Amino acid sequence: MNALLVHAGVVRGRVTGPDKAPLAFANVAVRGTTQSTGTNEQGQYQLRLTPGSYELVFQYVGYRPHFQTVRVFGGDTATTLDVILQPESYKLNEVLVRAKDRDPAYALVQHAIEWRRYHRAEVAAFSARTYIKGLVRLIDVPSKILGLFKTDPSLKPGVIYLSESVSELSFRQPNVVRERMIASRVSGSSKGFSFNRASGRNFNFYDNLLNSGFSERGFVSPIAQNAMLFYRYELVGTTERNGEQIHKIRVTPRHRTDPAFTGYIYLVDGSWRLHSLELSLDQNSGIEYVETVRIEQQFMPAPGRPDIWVLQSQKVNLTGKGMGFKGSGYFNAVFSNYRVQATYPARPQEKAVPQPVTPEVAGPVRRETVAEAKKQRPDLRNLNRRVRQQVKAAEAQTEAAVGIEPLAKGEVMRIEKGVNERDSAFWEEVRPIPLTQEEQKDFHVKDSAEVVKKSKPYQDSLDRKRNVPDATKLLLTGYTYSNSFRRRTVFVQPVFNLLQYSTVEGVIINPEVTYTQRYEDRRSYSLTPALRYGVAARLFSPSLAGGYTFRPLSFTRFGFMVGRTVEDFDPNSQLTPFINTQYTLLRNHNYAKYYQRDGGELNLRHELVNGLMLRTALGYADRRELQNHSRKVLIDVPGRAFTPNQPVSEELTDPSFGRNQSLTVQVELTWQPGQQYIIRPDGKFNLGSKYPTLRLAWRQGLAGVLGSDVRYTRLEAGVRKEASLGLVGETHLNVTAGAFLGHPQLSFMDYRHFSGNLTGFAANFEQFQLLDYYQFSTRSRYLEAHVNHHFNGFLLNKVPLLRKLKWQEVASLNYLSTPTVGQYVELGVGIEHIFKVLRIDAYTALRSGQKLSTGVRIGAGF
16 A cells, blocks of 8 residues: 555545546545545545545455555645546456355355345444435427427536435334434525435445335345246356455346346445445336436444444435426435444454355355255344344433434434525535536526526516417316416416306306415415306306415415305215216216305314314305206217206115205314424425324314204214335225214205216226215215225236236225125226326126126326
8 A cells, every 4th residue: 555645634536447548426535434435427536534544445346446545734735636546456366166056156046045134234323414416407398298398498418417415324123213304405595495305315235125116026136035936047257355255146037028127236244234336227127217227335344343334325326207397306315423322243253244154255255055045044033023022122221322413203314594695605515515517507507697587687588488379288187377576377267168168157267367376485365266057957156166285394384165056965086077078978877966056164273283283174064056058968868868967876765855955064183193204494305114004083063053054963973094015016005984973953955975986087096986976975884994905016017918018917906885885896807107198997796795897997196
């Protein structure tokens, strides 16, 4: 090793290969400490050090480490130290064949599999500082999306997102992660907050399955318990580093479409841990939102515990294209300042290294059977129990030992106030990875232009382009008029909502506009006036709805509605006005049944405590029965006539009511136990939980008040859960039970309705698909359940001719029980992700074991 005298607190330079090509994102660390940095895309690095003597280690996956001693003195002068790394020489020694003729890599990987749980649990807790830099660039931008919608004029080729952040990260077994972002910088947005999250893309290859977010089904780790079913292994060679032997093993999926990685893993002989890895995914492996993903990780011994290794750096590179767009990006993280609490005490007689189970690769490499490997595996039978005992017995001491600053229960990340107010001197001090020339230019240009881009003239100029009416949007998605400077928008409903038809009102002209005002602190309010007019019925129905969100941290929103509306008897019907219009005019089916409602409603939403949401509503309505006023059609189906505007119900033979009034109050509590969330200075963002969501609702009709004619009490309880079954898919469960108490006095619109469907289109696949809209509505007790299991390609990916289509299979069960209906069941099977957006299911309906009907439904299936 060479000695170099550096008269400055900063060591910087360039890391290249023998061909002088830069090694992007190589690791530069101070040996024996947790202080490290990485190179940028141009191979440049910088490292700030206090006065003293250090040994620097330059590492890059697949290259031999380079060691350099430096002596640092105080001062302002930085010294350049360029380093050339040489490719690692991996040698294959003599091979002694034993048992099955398999590559020696299988025996080595088998040891890693046996030690996987040990290494997954060896750290009871840790804290670390993380620096993340993320960049996304557009390479190609289409003039129109799907050839229909004009692209936003502000989208151009180049960097569209650049951010760097610094966080304090902590971890405690079994999987408690906390993160505090203390600095954030977003190019072109001085008040923005970085989306970087150290714990959000944690690829832990000691887990069996990695749920990366790039696919619904996840990916199998090369050292997972069942990895041998998904991977082929090849020993490229073995090299020695610091007295340890490192095996380079090529991993490839057994089948092209297996949810598996391609690339290399590097195993440490004896301890059988991951030294580093470079793995990639492509669309054959099942990723859906990008084209390719490349992951590189480098591990290092923890300070004071050479028998425990921690993640030193992680690099994720992405490429993608779709709808005419093409782009790439990366998110790179550097971990430093580790403080670690171990699950097990060190073993000094073994030099703090777990008991090795060497397959004698110190000399000749030999092939072993799986049986031989299992004989040498560690005793992990009580591993989970020991981890729980260690963490539980010393939880407070463990957190104190690693410097964990507790957050509120459920809070997984907090972005501190003022994180985006750090000056350039701060970033020069803490930034471990130098900015590239492209990044420096992007920060400089966008930060300088931010004042101009946020000015009224500039935003008005963009709005003039965005606000030009477009026929396609007017017809399909609606028209939005924006005033970006004042954060105001006016949205006009598309034509297919503006013009409707029903046998009750005839042609319906329904102009509806939504005005929204937003503020920087995430407060907002909206107003939606509607001027509905039914031509045949000569029925004018004006109304006004609105809401004000005034406490973003607790999701508090006040809403109201006043005026006249024409309502479906089932307020949650899948039968949208657009679908009902098509079936009425083209098929002679007037499925929807309507009544007139004059009155108003006040409602409030508020999160009482984390995970417990309260929704209340108070409503008064003067309700009138409506009759058919039109029989016009575009296509007359022979022998098919329109039905009266009266629902057909088995419980209520005569649903007519003439006119009545109702005053109702409703209270609903939704509880998400263990809800995790992120706190930002401008609001709270809920992330969900592994536990089911529980719901309790009470609805009361108040007779005699303001002339109300209804008296009833309805109680309802429900549970909703999404459960992941790994590679087999995920199950969505939604169960609701309820009852009307006593002897209810009510009209048919007050009944409990069950969202049915008699059309070929499914607006919601987690509802009934063959059930009549009103036939089984009840004023008694009921039990409703919906189960959808998404196999996420588990079966179809095994069929050669089908797996290229990337279709995914789904199975469903819908169940209803009331005293009148008895037992009603729908069984369905289907295919989703057809052309990436469609789902088609076939259903069979049974009542008390007897077949009722069958049908096919088509809808959105992303």
